[in-house]
Structure formats: C-alpha cells, structure tokens
Amino acid sequence: MSKYTQPNLNNCEKEQIHIIGHIQPHGYLLGINPNNLEVLYVSENMLHKLGLPANKSQTLQSFVSDEIVEIINSGIKDGDFSGLSGNRVLLFKEEYQLILNKTGEVLTLEFEPLEKALPESEFHSMIGRAMAKIQNSPNFQDLLKQTAAEIKAITGYDRVMIYQFKKNWDGKVVAEAKREDLESMLDLHFPASDIPVQARELFKINQIRIIADVDAKDEKLIAFHENNNPLDLTHSTLRSSSPIHLEYLRNMGVKASMTISIIYKGQLWGMVTCHHYTKKFVNYSFRNTCKFIGSLFSSAIEFKYDRKEKELLDKYYKNESNLVENVIKGWDILKGLTEFDTKFIDINDSHGAAIYFEGKFFALGAAPTEEQTHAIADRVREISNDSLFISEHLPKIHPDAKSYSDKASGLMMIGLSRKMNDYIMWFKPEQTQTIHWGGNPDKSVNWDAVNQKLNPRKSFEKFALLSQYTSLEWSDGEIAAAIKLREDINNILINKTNEVRALNEELRNAYEYLDTFSYTVSHDLKTPLSSIKGYAEILVKYHKDKIDDDMAKFLNQIIINTDKMKGLIQDVLNYSKIGRIEKAPALVDPEPIINDLIENIKIGNQNKSIEFIVDYLPKLQGDKTMIYQIFNNLMSNAVKYSRENVPVVVKINGVELNGEVTYHINDNGRGFDMKNADRIFELFKRLDDVKSIEGTGLGLAIVKRIITLHKGKIWVESSIGIGTTFSFTLPVV
Amino acid sequence: MRKILLVEDNEDFQLFFKLKFNELSCNSKLITFENGTSFLTHIKEIDSTDLPSIILLDLDLPDVSGFEILEAIKINPDLKKIPVIILSSSESRFDIQKSYNLNANSYVVKPIGLDEIGEFITHMHKYWVSFNMVA
Numbered sequence: 001m002s003k004y005t006q007p008n009l010n011n012c013e014k015e016q017i018h019i020i021g022h023i024q025p026h027g028y029l030l031g032i033n034p035n036n037l038e039v040l041y042v043s044e045n046m047l048h049k050l051g052l053p054a055n056k057s058q059t060l061q062s063f064v065s066d067e068i069v070e071i072i073n074s075g076i077k078d079g080d081f082s083g084l085s086g087n088r089v090l091l092f093k094e095e096y097q098l099i100l101n102k103t104g105e106v107l108t109l110e111f112e113p114l115e116k117a118l119p120e121s122e123f124h125s126m127i128g129r130a131m132a133k134i135q136n137s138p139n140f141q142d143l144l145k146q147t148a149a150e151i152k153a154i155t156g157y158d159r160v161m162i163y164q165f166k167k168n169w170d171g172k173v174v175a176e177a178k179r180e181d182l183e184s185m186l187d188l189h190f191p192a193s194d195i196p197v198q199a200r201e202l203f204k205i206n207q208i209r210i211i212a213d214v215d216a217k218d219e220k221l222i223a224f225h226e227n228n229n230p231l232d233l234t235h236s237t238l239r240s241s242s243p244i245h246l247e248y249l250r251n252m253g254v255k256a257s258m259t260i261s262i263i264y265k266g267q268l269w270g271m272v273t274c275h276h277y278t279k280k281f282v283n284y285s286f287r288n289t290c291k292f293i294g295s296l297f298s299s300a301i302e303f304k305y306d307r308k309e310k311e312l313l314d315k316y317y318k319n320e321s322n323l324v325e326n327v328i329k330g331w332d333i334l335k336g337l338t339e340f341d342t343k344f345i346d347i348n349d350s351h352g353a354a355i356y357f358e359g360k361f362f363a364l365g366a367a368p369t370e371e372q373t374h375a376i377a378d379r380v381r382e383i384s385n386d387s388l389f390i391s392e393h394l395p396k397i398h399p400d401a402k403s404y405s406d407k408a409s410g411l412m413m414i415g416l417s418r419k420m421n422d423y424i425m426w427f428k429p430e431q432t433q434t435i436h437w438g439g440n441p442d443k444s445v446n447w448d449a450v451n452q453k454l455n456p457r458k459s460f461e462k463f464a465l466l467s468q469y470t471s472l473e474w475s476d477g478e479i480a481a482a483i484k485l486r487e488d489i490n491n492i493l494i495n496k497t498n499e500v501r502a503l504n505e506e507l508r509n510a511y512e513y514l515d516t517f518s519y520t521v522s523h524d525l526k527t528p529l530s531s532i533k534g535y536a537e538i539l540v541k542y543h544k545d546k547i548d549d550d551m552a553k554f555l556n557q558i559i560i561n562t563d564k565m566k567g568l569i570q571d572v573l574n575y576s577k578i579g580r581i582e583k584a585p586a587l588v589d590p591e592p593i594i595n596d597l598i599e600n601i602k603i604g605n606q607n608k609s610i611e612f613i614v615d616y617l618p619k620l621q622g623d624k625t626m627i628y629q630i631f632n633n634l635m636s637n638a639v640k641y642s643r644e645n646v647p648v649v650v651k652i653n654g655v656e657l658n659g660e661v662t663y664h665i666n667d668n669g670r671g672f673d674m675k676n677a678d679r680i681f682e683l684f685k686r687l688d689d690v691k692s693i694e695g696t697g698l699g700l701a702i703v704k705r706i707i708t709l710h711k712g713k714i715w716v717e718s719s720i721g722i723g724t725t726f727s728f729t730l731p732v733v
Numbered sequence: 734m735r736k737i738l739l740v741e742d743n744e745d746f747q748l749f750f751k752l753k754f755n756e757l758s759c760n761s762k763l764i765t766f767e768n769g770t771s772f773l774t775h776i777k778e779i780d781s782t783d784l785p786s787i788i789l790l791d792l793d794l795p796d797v798s799g800f801e802i803l804e805a806i807k808i809n810p811d812l813k814k815i816p817v818i819i820l821s822s823s824e825s826r827f828d829i830q831k832s833y834n835l836n837a838n839s840y841v842v843k844p845i846g847l848d849e850i851g852e853f854i855t856h857m858h859k860y861w862v863s864f865n866m867v868a
Contacts, residue, residue: 526822530845531745537847538752559846566845 022218022240144175157274213279248456313477348478350426387415395469410471428471615653638667769797
C-alpha cells in the first residue's frame, strides 16, 4: 500500500486521493473477491475488534455474520449489488448500514453506524416537501435558497452553502443557510486550487462525501496479499480525505463536512457544501435523501436558471439567422452583417465589434481602432490556431490592450477564413469590480519548507481584490451564437464560390446559346434572302427586255427591301456580340430610331390599339446599334405585355442632368410583382405569368448588358394591373 | 485550264455563282458538287498531277459536314496544299475558329446578291488563283 505518496509542491495536483489507503474510523471496511469470498483488504479497526492477525488471509465468514454473507451471495447471484446498499445489519452486536460497491475485481463492504433510524416513509415525506419547495421557487435565487435551507433542515449542519464553479473553476458561494450566530460566507469567492482537479473528478463519480470528524485518527487498510494494488476507494463512502483538505477545513474551524455534487449536463456545476463546527455524522439514508435533493436541484436549474439563459440564446440565435438571411439576400457578407437592422453586434452582449473581411474593415460600438484590432488579431494568431478565440482579460495576454481596456478587456474572435486572416471580433469593456475572496486566493496553498509539505492557507478572512483588465464572462449562449455564425458564413462562402461557378456556367451557356442563335439567324434568314435578292437581280439585269417599267419598279423594291432586311439581320448578329465589339462612342440622336421603331411596332401589332406619347428626347452617347436595341426591346416589351382589351399607351421621356441622360419608358400594361424586379434582367428568366407570350428571355438581359457596357444603370418600377416604367441612365462624357 | 471546285448544296447560290463566274470569264473551270459524298468520291480518285487550284466549301451540307470534308483534305498529303476557302452564311465565332483550327486557308461569309458574289469571285481569282498559284 505504498503507492500513495504525500503530496508536495510539485505533485499537488497529482495527489492520488482515490488510493489514499485509509478510511475514517467511524466505520469498517472489507474488500473481498466476489468469486470465492476471500477477504483481500480489511480496515485495521476491524482486525483489532476481532483480534485477528494482519498477516493471514481469512474468509468472509470469520469477519461477518451468516446474514451478511447471505446478502453478499444474493448480490453475486443477481450479478448486481446496487440495490443492496443501505441494508441494516448487525455487526459487533450493533446496528450498521451495509454499503456495497464493486470496483474492478474487488467488492467493497462498508459498515457505517446507523446512528439515527427513521422509517422509510419519513424520508419520502422529506423528499416530497423538498420537491414542492424547489419546484415552486419563483426564481433562480429562491431555488438556491430553498435548496440550501432544505438540506440544512434534513441534516442539521451548522452551515449549508451552494457553491457554483466559474469557467476557470474558481467558485463562488451563491446561497447559504446557516446557524444565526455564524458569519455569512455568501458571495465569497474561492480559488480553483481549493478543489483541485482530481477532487473534482471524484466528485463527479462519487456524488456525496462525508467527513465525520476532521481530527479523527484514520484507520489503515490492510492488504492480505503483498502484491495487491492499493484498494481503489473511488466509490467508497468511508474514504479518508487528503491531509491538505483536512487541514484546510481545520483552518476554517470546521470539524465535520458533507458535500453533494451538482452535476449539470454531465459537468460539475457546483457543490452543496455542509460545514459543522463539532464532529458530525449523517447516515447513509439521510445522505441519499440529500443526494436526491441535489439531483432535483440539478434538474430545476434547467427550468429556472436555464430558462433565462435560453431566452437570451433564442434572441442571439434569432439575430444570427437574420444576419445569415441578409447575407444570403445579396450574397454579400460584409453588407449582410453591417447594413441591415440586425447587425453582427446583436448576437451577444458585447459593447463593440469589428469585422475584417476581404481587405475591408468595419467597426461598431465601442471598439478599438483598425490598427489596434489588427494588432489584436496578430497576437491571437500567435497564440492560437483555433478559429474561435475567447478571453475575459485581453490586456493580460496583449499588453497593448491596457490602453483601451475600457473597450476591449473581453474578446471573442471567430475566423472567417483559414488562419483567421478574415475575422469578426466582439469586445466587452473592463469590468472593475471588487471580489471578496475567502482568504487570499494567491496564497491558497503555502509551501512549508521546514516540514517539507504543502499547507493550505490559515486565514479565511474576507480578502477584497480589485479585478482589473477583466470583462464579464462570455456566456455559453454568446459563444454558441458566434460559432453558429462562423459555421453559417463558412457555408455561405462555400456556396458563394459555387454560385459564382454556376453564374459562369450560365454565362458560358448563354454565350453558346448566342452563338447558335447567331448562326441560326445568319444562316436560316440570310439564305432565303440571298435567293430572293439573287433572282430579283437576275430578272432586272438579264431579262430587261421582258419586263415593263412597273415590273422593274417592283423588282427594285424587292431588292431594296432585301437589303434593308440584310441590314437588320446584320444588326441582330451584332447584338449577339455585345461585349465583344468595341466601337468609339458617338452622340446618337434617338429620335429617328424611336420614330422608326414606333412605325415597325404599329405595323407588327395591327390588332392592338397603340398610342406612343413621345416627350423630350435628348441625345445619348454610345453605340448606335446598341442604343437602337435598347429602345427596340423596351418599347416592344411595353406593347407586348399589355393588358387584354386595354388600349396601349406608351410614354417615352428623356431627362438630361449632370452629365447623365435618363430615359423613362412607361406603359399601362399588366405589370409584375416587384419581388421579381431583379430576376427579369437575368438571362432566359421569364416570369411565370407571361409564359404564354412569345419571347426568348433575352430581351431585357441584352438591354441590361448593353447599359452595363455603357457604364449606365437600369431600373424598373411596376405595379400589377397598372403598368411598368423602365428607366435607364447613360453617361454623357 | 485551272479548276475551281465549289461544294454547295444550295441550288440558288450555285446558279448565281455559276452565272457570275461565267460572266467574269475567269479562264478557269468551275466544278460544282451538291453534297459532301460526291465531293469526297471525287477527291479520292483525283489525279495528283492535275490538282484543283482552289476549293470553295460550304459548312452546312446535307450529308457530311463541311468540317469533316475540310479535315479530310487537310490530312491528305497530296491535297493539303490546295487552298480551301470556307464559304458559309454563318458568322458564328465558333464556326470561324473551328475552320481555322482545321487549317482552312480563308473564311468568307457568303456574299448576298449578284454584285457581292461577283466581287468575291474577282477578288478570289486575283489573289488565290492568279497570284498565289502562279507564284
């Protein structure tokens, strides 16, 4: 049993308290092999009581009555010992409670004094009462208070405290029920080292611990086989405590204690700590009741404490999804996060925020300057590879931040690209507050050089410390929302790449389509035209003698018109090459173009009543063919998408202002839903309700392309059943 | 006498072309083919000492595509020297590009009307037949 070593400064976190090798003297312990009931370990007090030697292995029967052997055998038969603990048994002619635990290959039998017996029904009513109080507590503070009070009432400890861990495992007393004459410890903070990590691990497994008398002399555990490992006391109820912890309690004046772990979502949320200033034992049944109240409390946290958290989280998540929606709307990350009602600062409780994305910087609220922000990012990249970084004391890891700790003592940062080159940061200001510690937290453990051992602090006097360069904590909800935003943005970035790819694909298809289109137009229209012209020419040139003057005139008209048509076909071919040809822009008078078009449109739509109202027509600068195409498409559309049985009225009007010419083409047609206003300019996009009207879906796309090529703008206003106004602007240099 | 081959399925265009060709009396012989198959048969049996001076080729033929014919000429070691002018109504960049990739010597968008056809014949004759072949 020599594997447990006294802790020293170097291994204080490694103290192996689960194999401490001692138990408290108020009970007895046996460790047996459940296969043959051979006794492997025994507490020394049991050997003494029976006058047995420590060097000779014994059978279970030499230690306990047949009644107990019977209980053990029934457990072995069922392969389950869990239901057998708490049985009242006679040992050394007194009533004890037997507690069974199987750890590895060893079955541990612990005998604890019964001390105070109560009928089962009493425990039930205790639990019932506690449950009612816990469930009816109107808020979290009350829930804490009620729980502490109930446990005090059941156990009779002098002081019952609820102790809550912070993220760094410092703890704070958040509720207290105490004997009236005692000084309150409510709101005191305790450093993480008061409950070291291995103790916290044990508290997660063995959720209730009792120390009956801090001054009692421990009983050694004897192993009958020399090569036996020290007995694992993880589940033991009698296990001795670390001498450091006992001294810690003694320094506080505490003579007996009990602790109940509060496990919440698999984590140690906090502890119910009971202190007594004289020695005190609480039996297994009472402890079990307290443990049950502890778990009632854990589940109540979910309803009371968590509801508040959850409401906040819901708000953060809702704002986060607004942001993502806005980003998707325009496929623009920066705009989506900064330009709408919900801004990226709204997904947590930060006071300032900054984003750096694709070379652009944007800050909101109380944020450091751009240079300071970049310096923070550099520092974070130095110390972390993660795409999430959180600190509640930035100036401590980045001393430059001391000069602006009022803005950025707290930092949460997410990376929007690899290596955090693009990022979002949220800031929380310095929260100067006085924290009362239970003793000086920096001297929680002292090294005693004379005796070569660790000593816990002696003083638990209130010790006030001003916390500097520290912000409020980033809550789980705030962190969750930030991570969600990071994930969503990453997804959008991936999709955005895909979107660009899809657009390129669409564009390439469009080019291919236009090539096919131009081929079809050129070949299928030009070939018959060529024949018409050719034969007309043959008649005129080679058969002059057979035709009279009238016929010659008509044939000439045929030839003139085929030339006109040839020109038109050429134009159409040219339109299909918009963006590929470059022509020096010239001033173009649109009046003849518009007049020509009015005539053509009227001829082509003789079944409709059409009125064109033409107002001022300023000159435009650009490619004449393309300007013709703009008016052609917009004016034809104005007539094409008319309402049935309503005379068509199209108004054309130009305005010249500040080096720009703006034209409005207004109709009284069927109109469309403005939510489709962007779509109508897309290639081959035709609105569903006009599918019956012939069209290629190219017209407006071509117009937009021409206008964009001329560095102009086009926009549209429309109301269903009233009409549409297309407006475009071309610059005049 | 120099021979000029025209592969063209459109009878109207053929007629106009012949008319203008004869009118301009180019001192060359025009041989026309109405489809790809007949043309390919012809060049298979061609006498390598009596090659045509120029081939005028339409792309849009009813049986074999002009590209295939162009390729057949240009991979044939005996024929590949013969200048091939693509005569097509298509202005598609794709068609133009592809023709040059297949080693067409020129691409001309089909002239419309007798005057344009006459212009084409004159220029073709001047450049591709008289000048080029004599040299």
